[in-house]
Amino acid sequence: MRNSMTLITAILIGAVLVWSAVTPTGVVAEMSMEQMIESAKTKADHEALAAHYEAEAQALQEKANTHKRMSAAYRIMPSKGGAGGFTAHCDRLIARYEEAAKENLELATLHRQMAAEAGQ
Numbered sequence: 001m002r003n004s005m006t007l008i009t010a011i012l013i014g015a016v017l018v019w020s021a022v023t024p025t026g027v028v029a030e031m032s033m034e035q036m037i038e039s040a041k042t043k044a045d046h047e048a049l050a051a052h053y054e055a056e057a058q059a060l061q062e063k064a065n066t067h068k069r070m071s072a073a074y075r076i077m078p079s080k081g082g083a084g085g086f087t088a089h090c091d092r093l094i095a096r097y098e099e100a101a102k103e104n105l106e107l108a109t110l111h112r113q114m115a116a117e118a119g120q
Contacts, residue, residue: 046115050108057104064097 031039033052040046071090074083 040111040114041118043115043119046111046118050111050115053104053108053111057101057108060097060101060104064094064101067091067093067097 036045036049036052040049067090071087071094074086074090077083077086
C-alpha cells in the first residue's frame with residue numbers, strides 16, 4: 001500500500017512538473033493565441049507573438065532532433081522484422097516537425113516585421 005501511494009505521489013508530482021514545463025509563460029499563458037492575434041496592434045504585441053512562434057519552432061525542432069536520435073537507434077537495432085517500420089515512423093515525424101518549425105519561424109519573421117512597422 002505504501003509503495004502504491006509513493007508511486008501515485010511521484011506520478012502526480014511528475015505530471016505537475018511536466019505541465020508547468022510545457023505551459024507557456026507571460027502573456028501567452030494569460031491570453032489565448034486567438035485573442036493575442038486579434039488584439040495585436042503594438043510593437044510589443046507583435047514581438048510577443050514572434051517570441052511565441054520562435055519558442056514553438058525551437059520545441060518542434062527539439063522533437064525532430066529526438067526522433068533523429070530514435071531513428072538512428074532503430075537503424076542499429078538488430079532487426080526482428082519491425083525496425084524498418086519504426087525508422088519510417090521517425091523519419092515521417094522528423095519531416096513534419098521540421099516543416100512545422102520552419103513555418104513557425106516564418107510567422108515569427110512576419111510578426112517581427114509588423115513590430116518594426118508598428119514601432120515607426
